[in-house]
Amino acid sequence: MKRVAYILIFFVFFIVIVIPGLIVKSCRTILPERPRQQREFEKPDRKENTVALYINSIKKVEKIPFEEYVKGVVAAEMPAGFQMEAIKAQAVAARTYAYLRWREAGGNGCSLHPEADVCDDPTHCQAWITKGEMLRKWGIFSFYHYYSKINQAVSATEGMIMLYDGKPIDPVFFSTSNGKTENSEDVWENYIPYLRSVTSPDEETSPKFLEIKQFPIDDVVMKLRQKWPDIVIDSKNPERQWKVLEVSAGGRIKTMQVGNKTIKGTEFRQLFDLNSTDIKWERAGKSIKFTCVGFGHGVGMSQYGANAMARNGSTFVDILKHYYTGVEIKKVL
Numbered sequence: 493m494k495r496v497a498y499i500l501i502f503f504v505f506f507i508v509i510v511i512p513g514l515i516v517k518s519c520r521t522i523l524p525e526r527p528r529q530q531r532e533f534e535k536p537d538r539k540e541n542t543v544a545l546y547i548n549s550i551k552k553v554e555k556i557p558f559e560e561y562v563k564g565v566v567a568a569e570m571p572a573g574f575q576m577e578a579i580k581a582q583a584v585a586a587r588t589y590a591y592l593r594w595r596e597a598g599g600n601g602c603s604l605h606p607e608a609d610v611c612d613d614p615t616h617c618q619a620w621i622t623k624g625e626m627l628r629k630w631g632i633f634s635f636y637h638y639y640s641k642i643n644q645a646v647s648a649t650e651g652m653i654m655l656y657d658g659k660p661i662d663p664v665f666f667s668t669s670n671g672k673t674e675n676s677e678d679v680w681e682n683y684i685p686y687l688r689s690v691t692s693p694d695e696e697t698s699p700k701f702l703e704i705k706q707f708p709i710d711d712v713v714m715k716l717r718q719k720w721p722d723i724v725i726d727s728k729n730p731e732r733q734w735k736v737l738e739v740s741a742g743g744r745i746k747t748m749q750v751g752n753k754t755i756k757g758t759e760f761r762q763l764f765d766l767n768s769t770d771i772k773w774e775r776a777g778k779s780i781k782f783t784c785v786g787f788g789h790g791v792g793m794s795q796y797g798a799n800a801m802a803r804n805g806s807t808f809v810d811i812l813k814h815y816y817t818g819v820e821i822k823k824v825l
């Protein structure tokens with residue numbers, strides 16, 4: 493019995509260790525060694541494009557490779573769980589935004605920090621986060637998945653920006669629409685040809701689609717009087733003196749009457765810190781209840797709308813051409 497066991501062990505050793513070893517050795521002798529790349533065929537190092545970014549937390553300007561900068565913006569500005577084509581659209585928008593301000597391409601840089609092309613303040617330029625901040629934002633288990641997704645979206649659109657009439661556009665965007673976007677001049681002062689009102693359906697899945705907010709009457713009246721000290725308003729029933737005067741192409745309040753004042757929908761939104769200018773109100777006992785649809789200014793690309801388009805099979809080019817009227821997408825970097 494013992495002898496049989498020894499023979500068996502010998503055979504197993506022979507099959508598992510010796511034979512594969514002999515095969516590998518013979519292959520090495522048959523296959524020629526890979527020729528080493530010759531120096532004269534090596535491409536010269538391309539000068540890397542960098543963005544001078546003012547980082548508010550350290551109050552310093554850092555030079556960051558352009559495409560790396562785009563990744564940090566996409567990670568900060570769009571939920572990483574979104575569809576790949578929506579993330580690619582955001583990558584092109586982020587790159588276009590920085591390119592327009594990039595001093596090496598004739599841009600004016602960040603107006604708050606003249607020594608930088610852009611800053612990372614989302615209320616001034618666009619938000620941007622480091623890899624460490626991404627890790628904290630998504631957690632260790634989602635970090636690799638989300639980072640590689642953003643990496644893929646940025647690489648797939650490398651160097652691409654949006655142009656209108658041959659010039660880089662200002663690619664404004666916002667979170668969630670009410671079903672339509674806005675004409676630029678209905679929200680801000682200027683008519684911008686590529687910022688036109690378009691439909692933007694299927695955004696109900698956004699957590700910001702509907703907002704309900706209630707304020708006691710006294711607070712409402714106090715806020716109105718603080719903002720416009722000479723306002724004439726009924727302090728018991730202020731809402732009876734509110735009337736929508738003009739509705740924008742995007743179905744939001746453009747101007748309204750509040751007591752003896754004619755104000756913009758954007759001013760009313762700001763006063764009560766509401767999500768959008770698609771505002772309805774009603775009396776609820778001693779309070780006024782506001783119901784808002786959508787989140788953000790409504791001009792340019794809706795992020796949740798872009799995600800809905802991607803879910804329905806649109807590419808990033810379809811998405812960008814839908815939200816930015818008449819643009820072309822070109823590789824410039």
Ligand SMILES: [Zn+2]
Pocket residue numbers: 602603604605610611612613616617618
């Ligand atoms: Zn800035």
